[in-house]
Amino acid sequence: MAKQLDNSFIRFSQHQRSGPLTGLSVMIGLCLAAGLIMAIFLRAWLFVAAFAISLVGLCIYSFLTARTTRKLVAAQDEARIDWESALPEIQRESLNIEVVELSKILEVSTEQISDLQSAYIVAEDLALRQIQQEEQVPLLRHVSIGDVPFDAILVKQDLIICAEVSFLVSPDLRQDRIDSMLRKMGRVRNVIEKMNVAMDVRLMVVLVTQLTSEDEARLRKSLGSKRFSGTPVDVDIRLLDFEALQRIYVTD
Secondary structure: OOOOOOOOOHHHHHHHHHHHHHHHHHHHHHHHHHHHHHHHHOOHHHHHHHHHHHHHHHHHHHHHHHHHHHHHHHHHHHHHOOOEOOOOHHHHHHHHHHHHHHHHHHHOOOHHHHHHHHHHHHHHHHHHHHHHHHOOOOEEEEEEEOOOOEEEEEOOEEEEEEEEEEOOOOOOOHHHHHHHHHHHHHHOOOHHHHHHOOOOEEEEEEEEEOOHHOOOOOHHHHHOOOHHHOOOOEEEEEEHHHHHEEEEEEEO
């Protein structure tokens, strides 16, 4: 179920209070700076030290206050975003596309497709477990933002991370897969901008691999910035070894 839009008075009043506080901090800072300059000219070193310490303290206080305010605004804006479960048909279609591509590379028979589907589902599940462990934040699986489906969504303070998982058995990530991710992120960026929420968006590409060390090196080399040059957001690429994931979460 999508989250409900929060239009409460408290929500809007918290946004409005940040402006006067910022103006007051600026005025105090200017007064302290003027006092510091005057004390330097008068060679009143005790006052120089006092004004300097006060100015530094004000800067630290303003920085911490601004960061806290941004976190609060981001948390409130998160409540305005519609999180919807991706439809089963979309999840099934996405899975079938990936499995068909894998079957072509591995040249498996039709009878082995179901086993390949199971392996892909396990790989995705283990990969998302590992990402959640690394990021230390809750992870929503197979959800959509503005009708744009993703394998997972993570929210870290003022950042929305959209994760897409691929299982690779050859040292190459298909360009059409990259293009699909970039189109999705473009649509999500437009949704976030239209909603006017104070949150950034990032694409996380999670690649579960079953490769030799030489092939993994080739894969890393092929994932240069040029292949993601059309992205409207920052990209975070994670490479996870399938066997290592199984040792961590399945076998002793």
